[in-house]
Amino acid sequence: MLTIPIKRAHIEVTHHLTKAEVDALIAAPNPRTSRGRRDRTFLLFLARTGARVSEATGVNANDLQLERSHPQVLLRGKGRRDRVIPIPQDLARALTALLAEHGIANHEPRPIFIGARQERLTRFGATHIVRRAAAQAVTIKPALAHKPISPHIFRHSLAMKLLQSGVDLLTIQAWLGHAQVATTHRYAAADVE
Incomplete structure (x- = not known):
């Protein structure tokens, strides 16, 4: 048994979006409708924080x-690893406007991203928002049609942006809430490729 070689698994290349592609997805929802403003703010949240879907949908007003x-x-990350992430001003303005539109005070433990039934947005709802935005944005950025678009790609895209901006792997690890730096290292490998 000791002579049997260990099977090597094929590791997929980490897909990510360019800044222009991320911007096209964020701009896709209609800002004249309540749903469009919610969708835009949600996409902006994913793109600027690098949050996992469960983390983004789990955010309450009192977490801001x-x-x-x-x-x-x-x-609130996996394995009870909570972390505090900075928010850029464009996201802060969008969140403030969304809270005001829904009549939610900053100190309330109420979800900020709600679905059609006025309940916390689900993972399925989050995926639907991203896919709907991708279907609209593909007319502006045709390259999006050939990329695997999901809520998680915003996380990969932010990690690549941070890495390409010169941020070290340990900081990116803390930002994304990875338990091990080896998980974060795949972005460095993807950047080299």
Whole structure:
């Protein structure tokens, strides 16, 4: 048994989007409708925080600190690994507007992303939002038709953006909430390729 070689698994290349492709997805929802504003804010949240779908849909108003000079959000990650992520000003403005539109105060433990039944957005609902935006954005960025678009690709895209901006792997690991730096290292391998 000791002479049997270990089977090597094929590791997929980490797919990510360019800044222009991410921007096209974020701009796709109609800002004149309530659903479009919610969708745009949700896509912006995924793109700017790198949150997992479960983390993004699990955010409540009291997890946000938007009044500070450096806005931030508390994300509840896998394995009870909570982390605080900075929020850029464009996302802070969009979240503030969304909370005001839904009449949610900053200190309330209510979900900020709600579905059609006025309940917390589900994983299926989040995937539907991303796919609907991709179907609209493909007219502007045809290359999106050949990429695997899912909520998780925003996470990969942010990680690649941080890496290409010179952010070290340990910081990216903390930002994304990875338990091991080896998980984060695949972005460095993808960047080399």
